[in-house]
Amino acid sequence: MPNQPARRSASDGLLIAVLAAAGISVSLMQTLIIPLIPQLPTLLDTTGANASWAITATLLTGAVATPMLGRLGDMFGPKWILVLCAVLLFVGSVIAAMTTSLIPLIIGRGLQGFGAPVIPLGISVLRAALPPERVASAMGLMSASLGVGGALGLPLSAVIAEQFNWHALFWCAAALGLASGILFVLLVPDLEPVSADHRFDPVGAVTLGIGLVLLLLPISKGAMWGWASATTLGMFAAAVATFGVFTWWQYRVPSPIVDMRTTLKRPVLLTNLASIAVGFGMFALSLVGPQLLEMPRETGFGLGQSMVATGLWMAPGGLAMMAAAPVAARVVSARGPKVVLVIGSTIIAVGYLAGTLMLGSPVGLMVLGLIVSFGVGFAFAALPALINAAVPVSETASANSINSLARSLGTSTSSAVMTAVLAQMTITFAGHALPSPAGFRTALLIAAAAAAGAALIALAIPKAPAGRDIVEEPDEALSEAAERLMSKRGDLVAVELADQRP
Structure with missing residues (x-):
């Protein structure tokens, strides 16, 4: 059995470290290409509008x-679905690494997106495979890996893009x-499926997919269109209509891809709404900073910083996010x-409010990033515990997947709103429109309001039943895993920040 004492100690720490490192790796895919955005039209011989599809x-x-x-992880066990995600990520990266044309790059980037389910699937593994006293803290680290990878991805990809050919990003x-x-195959336990019903809902899957595309596409392209x-x-x-059809169908199909009765339960619904607000607040700093x-x-x-220096000033926030988990x-x-x-x-809301007074130096922005990221790490650590306390074990992976989707919806909406704000509040410099100081401060105030909204929503969440996925003691395995992931990166960031400081 996965929860026997023999699995405790070092093997638990190794499992946590592997899954958290994988979570960081897949979240790197979101920021991997950011340093290349200005160069993509030239590199691919296309327009800026077409090149933006590499992100979309x-x-x-x-x-x-x-x-x-x-849902497939609940039906058939998460291990081999994790392996499938890694394989698709690998194939997509190889395709992108071997092309100089737009269409293959978009296909490769699309396949890289299949790495996103690694985080909710990893949470389901941790819930099933770890002793109860280690579950919530380990899930907190796994959940925080989403933000950690995004924060560390910018400086790492900037260094690689500057020092090597841009294809090296995708080879990495x-x-x-x-x-x-490989690590999934070797180290993730082959757990029994938690759902006894192995019927898949293809109509629901297609309808949900269409609805998400109809919703997220105008959010990401609205400023352009x-x-x-x-x-x-x-x-x-069309998205509203499609989601209406999807909801109607989910109530009628015997094996829904999303159990709407569970999803609309007050604790789950409020947690997902808070997740949208936290995701919104988290991403604002990635755009403003x-x-x-x-x-x-x-x-x-x-502040006149280079691309690499910018990434390095932002990177400590990722480490703060990981440090917040234990x-x-x-x-x-x-x-x-x-x-x-x-x-x-x-903490996020207070950080952004204070941040309106910290915009005058790189150090001030780094401190802002540390405060906000620490708050995000705190919030992200709570989300899977709240979800798992409110859903049956048979829906662990699918419920956490919806929660992960809620955070993604928050970040996508944040991107659209912040872009619109900074585009409207501008100054003219050297013949170009640039965001004004008032625009930056307004963006931070909007992010603070979103975080405050998340806190108010959280206050309305019913208290989780005592003893469900709650840690009784601090998790030593979690600390060991965090130390393994942070030790070398922390030294590197500190040294390079000292070198890059103006």
Whole structure:
């Protein structure tokens, strides 16, 4: 049995480290290509609008694949679905690494999006395979890996893109996918399926996929198409209609891909709404920070940092997010996950409010990143514990997949809103429109409001029943896993920040 004492100690720490490292690896895919965005039209001999599909493709496939593969993980066990995700990530990375054309790159990036379900699937493995006293803290680290990878991806990809051919980014991604797949085969236990019903809902899967594409595509492309354009509004309307059909169908099919009765339960619904707000707040810093850091000093408020230096100033936030996980586990043990979500969301809101006064130096932005990221790590640590306390074991992977999707919806919406705000509040510099100081401050205030909203929603979540996936003691295996993942990166970031500091 997976919870026997023999699995405790070092093997538990290794399993946590492997799954958390895989979570970081797949979340790197979201920021992997950001340093290349200005160069993609030239590199691929295409327009900027067409090149942007290299980002959109990963977002769409990740959103569609996450709930579907989560359901398959419940039906057939998560191990081999994890391996499938790693294989598709590897194949997509190789395709992208071997091309200089737009269409193959979009296909490769789309396949990379199939890595997104690794995080909710990993959470389901941890819930089933670890001793009860280690579950919530380990899931917190796994959940936080989403933000950690996103924060560390920018400096790592910037260094690789500057020092090597741009294809090296995708070869590195292929290596991560291959390594993850091998480690999944060797170290992830082959758990019994938690769902006795092995019937898949193809109609629900297709309807959900269409609805997500109709929703996320105008969110990501609305600024380009025009928010009031017929295309944007028409797709939003079609998304609402499609989700209506999907909900109707899920109530009638014997084996739904999403159990709507569970999803609409008050604890689950409120947790997912809070997840959207936390995801919104988290992503705002990723958009505001780099733009302000790289803006020319001649503007009077820009910080004039290089691409690599910008990534390095932002990177400590990722480490803070990981460091927050074991601290959050102690609070979960003492007060429960609801309190942790309230605390984390409040830290994010306070950080952004204080951040409006920290925009004048790279150090100030780094401190802002540390505060916000620590709060995000706290909030993310609470989300899987809240979900798992409210759903049966047979729906662990699918319920956490929906929660992961909610966070992605928050980040996508944040991207659209922040882009619109910064595009509307501008100054003119050297003949170009650039975001103004007021625009940056407004963006931070909106993010603070979203985080405050998450805290208010969290207050309305019913308290989880005592003893369900709650940590009784701080998790030594979690600390060991976090130390393995942080030790070398922390030294590297500290040294390179000292070198890059103006």
